[in-house]
Amino acid sequence: MEEYLLQNVQRYQLLVKRFVPPPAKRNAAPEPTASNLVVATRIRPILEDEISSGQVPAIFTRKNESGVVDLHELKRVVRGLPTLNSSVYQAGKVYGADSTTDTIYEDIVHPLLPWVWAGNVGTLFAYGQTGSGKTFSISRLERSVAGALFDGSLPGKRKIFVSIFELAGSSARDLLSSQLTGPAPFQLLEDSFGDIQLSGASEFEVGFTGEFLQLIEQATAYRKTASTEKNSGSSRSHAVCRLRIVNPDANVVDDGYLYLVDLAGSEAARDIFDHSADRMKETREINMSLSVLKDCIRSIAGVSTSNSKKSYVPFRQSTLTKTLKHVFDPSGARKCKTAVLACVNPSFLDTGATKNTLRYAEMLFATRTTHKQPGHNPNVPMTWSNKDVRHYIVTKSGNPSVAPFDLAPNETGAQLLRLPVEIFVERCMKTPGVTEDQARAFHLKLWSLHTDSQQKQSTKKAGQGSGTTDRQTLAMSNKSSRDLSETSPGPPFIERIRPGITISWNPPAHFPFHQKSQNLAVVLCPQDAAGEHAVDVRGNFVQRSQNGEKAFLCALVLSGETALSYEIHLWKQFVVPVQDMQAEVILEYDPATRYYHISV
Numbered sequence: 001m002e003e004y005l006l007q008n009v010q011r012y013q014l015l016v017k018r019f020v021p022p023p024a025k026r027n028a029a030p031e032p033t034a035s036n037l038v039v040a041t042r043i044r045p046i047l048e049d050e051i052s053s054g055q056v057p058a059i060f061t062r063k064n065e066s067g068v069v070d071l072h073e074l075k076r077v078v079r080g081l082p083t084l085n086s087s088v089y090q091a092g093k094v095y096g097a098d099s100t101t102d103t104i105y106e107d108i109v110h111p112l113l114p115w116v117w118a119g120n121v122g123t124l125f126a127y128g129q130t131g132s133g134k135t136f137s138i139s140r141l142e143r144s145v146a147g148a149l150f151d152g153s154l155p156g157k158r159k160i161f162v163s164i165f166e167l168a169g170s171s172a173r174d175l176l177s178s179q180l181t182g183p184a185p186f187q188l189l190e191d192s193f194g195d196i197q198l199s200g201a202s203e204f205e206v207g208f209t210g211e212f213l214q215l216i217e218q219a220t221a222y223r224k225t226a227s228t229e230k231n232s233g234s235s236r237s238h239a240v241c242r243l244r245i246v247n248p249d250a251n252v253v254d255d256g257y258l259y260l261v262d263l264a265g266s267e268a269a270r271d272i273f274d275h276s277a278d279r280m281k282e283t284r285e286i287n288m289s290l291s292v293l294k295d296c297i298r299s300i301a302g303v304s305t306s307n308s309k310k311s312y313v314p315f316r317q318s319t320l321t322k323t324l325k326h327v328f329d330p331s332g333a334r335k336c337k338t339a340v341l342a343c344v345n346p347s348f349l350d351t352g353a354t355k356n357t358l359r360y361a362e363m364l365f366a367t368r369t370t371h372k373q374p375g376h377n378p379n380v381p382m383t384w385s386n387k388d389v390r391h392y393i394v395t396k397s398g399n400p401s402v403a404p405f406d407l408a409p410n411e412t413g414a415q416l417l418r419l420p421v422e423i424f425v426e427r428c429m430k431t432p433g434v435t436e437d438q439a440r441a442f443h444l445k446l447w448s449l450h451t452d453s454q455q456k457q458s459t460k461k462a463g464q465g466s467g468t469t470d471r472q473t474l475a476m477s478n479k480s481s482r483d484l485s486e487t488s489p490g491p492p493f494i495e496r497i498r499p500g501i502t503i504s505w506n507p508p509a510h511f512p513f514h515q516k517s518q519n520l521a522v523v524l525c526p527q528d529a530a531g532e533h534a535v536d537v538r539g540n541f542v543q544r545s546q547n548g549e550k551a552f553l554c555a556l557v558l559s560g561e562t563a564l565s566y567e568i569h570l571w572k573q574f575v576v577p578v579q580d581m582q583a584e585v586i587l588e589y590d591p592a593t594r595y596y597h598i599s600v
């Protein structure tokens with residue numbers, strides 16, 4: 001086909017010249033005043049070597065209509081001259097070949113900085129066909145961000161921490177690791193707040209622009225690239241630069257995060273020079289992760305392949321979308337703003353890939369909406385305002401009740417949950433008469449409610465009456481994709497207890513391994529099935545149950561060396577009555593640290 005196009009380039013140019021643009025169908029939805037999603041399309045200039053090989057541009061912006069582009073393909077006909085097949089796209093803000101990266105920065109990236117500075121999450125990602133200008137754009141935008149963060153234009157003091165890593169297939173590798181063997185693998189773990197943690201990846205504090213740029217250069221040198229037909233320095237992994245912004249003066253404000261993501265280009269087998277098994281596998285994995293990304297985009301746009309408005313967002317299916325969970329998780333609690341840069345190659349040889357990129361840009365453009373916080377739910381501490389927190393403290397902290405001003409002067413539910421247990425207890429004990437045991441029991445009560453709430457399904461229904469694709473409607477109606485079933489509420493906790501699950505429990509006062517944080521145990525078998533030689537951690541034989549009390553022999557889970565990490569002690573066993581069990585807890589193993597962490 002390429003040969004055919006190159007042979008007919010003059011006819012193609014003639015037809016393009018004669019083309020009369022039809023009016024573009026405008027998106028009927030009103031432009032949100034403060035959208036949480038900005039979509040932009042960048043058409044890179046046609047390159048010298050492309051011109052010298054006879055290529056011409058196929059994509060054009062309109063003079064009087066911003067945000068609209070026309071794409072022309074040459075259509076082969078069986079008999080007669082080829083004709084022109086034109087399509088029109090409305091793909092957000094459009095930047096033509098003569099636009100500068102500085103303009104794009106001012107329009108879509110700079111607004112993210114005050115947002116993350118204030119403790120929110122901002123994301124910029126560039127996607128598009130291999131050779132379409134993603135790395136060119138992101139690398140320059142990163143430099144502008146590095147300048148603006150330290151030029152004193154943002155108010156107040158912040159500490160800035162940088163991690164840079166690449167995602168390839170199912171692996172995540174640290175591009176700032178000091179290992180001589182190359183980027184070190186690490187784990188992406190989801191904590192009980194639903195945030196993704198980079199377990200084992202390095203993070204460096206940077207104090208000025210040059211220091212940040214040096215880290216970017218170090219990471220770029222490590223990043224995996226290879227030659228493709230379209231780009232001699234093609235990126236063979238997705239690169240993520242994550243900035244964590246800490247406000248040292250306000251310990252109740254969440255850390256801000258800025259993600260700058262340069263995706264690997266999608267490519268076809270014909271684009272690849274080296275067709276070795278490894279290279280083909282790598283290409284398959286990249287294309288697979290990009291396809292999961294597209295599924296996520298389709299789902300949040302409410303036009304999933306199943307045509308169901310209650311789409312399941314499959315962000316856990318690749319490390320890329322897991323990293324971008326905050327963008328796609330309908331149940332996410334953090335406030336997010338996202339800028340998407342769709343990059344396209346203007347050449348008429350690349351129109352297939354360009355159409356694909358523009359279709360997804362259009363789809364994303366249709367999902368723009370203002371961000372609303374999930375509504376208050378008395379059973380979900382993550383949704384509580386400070387007023388809700390104070391009410392809970394007054395009514396549920398025991399006798400005497402903890403003074404709300406001592407425990408949570410400003411904190412929301414999410415912030416109270418994040419308080420280290422020792423600080424929580426210390427604050428509770430400022431109230432006269434409150435004992436340490438009472439404070440710890442109250443902490444446990446709050447956490448039990450939290451862990452249970454993370455597992456329960458939302459009962460609200462999708463888009464009732466509105467018929468819109470509002471992400472918040474999806475958020476309220478869709479489960480997070482951790483809830484696999486749409487209809488089943490799941491059995492109550494007591495009925496779920498079985499060998500193999502981990503539970504939190506309330507040990508008796510004489511228990512010798514009382515943990516400062518949660519007390520956890522892995523259920524091994526019913527007490528009566530333990531056998532006559534089974535001995536518990538105190539050296540007592542495990543008795544058969546009496547008075548029909550239901551109990552299980554459990555292995556203890558004790559705290560690890562690092563905060564909120566745990567180890568399973570299979571040989572330290574103890575009988576736990578069902579009545580002392582509180583909730584099921586999901587533990588996730590981190591091979592890097594060899595500890596378990598609470599996942600849900």
Ligand SMILES: Nc1ncnc2c1ncn2[C@@H]1O[C@H](COP(=O)(O)OP(=O)(O)OP(=O)(O)O)[C@@H](O)[C@H]1O
Pocket residue numbers: 044045047128129130131132133134135136137228231233234235236263264265266343
């Ligand atoms: N706006 C631009 N102006 C001038 N040259 C550009 C522009 N955008 C991209 N290029 C050039 O186009 C080529 C391909 O760009 P780049 O490497 O950024 O593509 P990519 O989309 O990151 O590709 P891959 O996915 O294969 O990594 C490079 O030579 C780059 O210098």
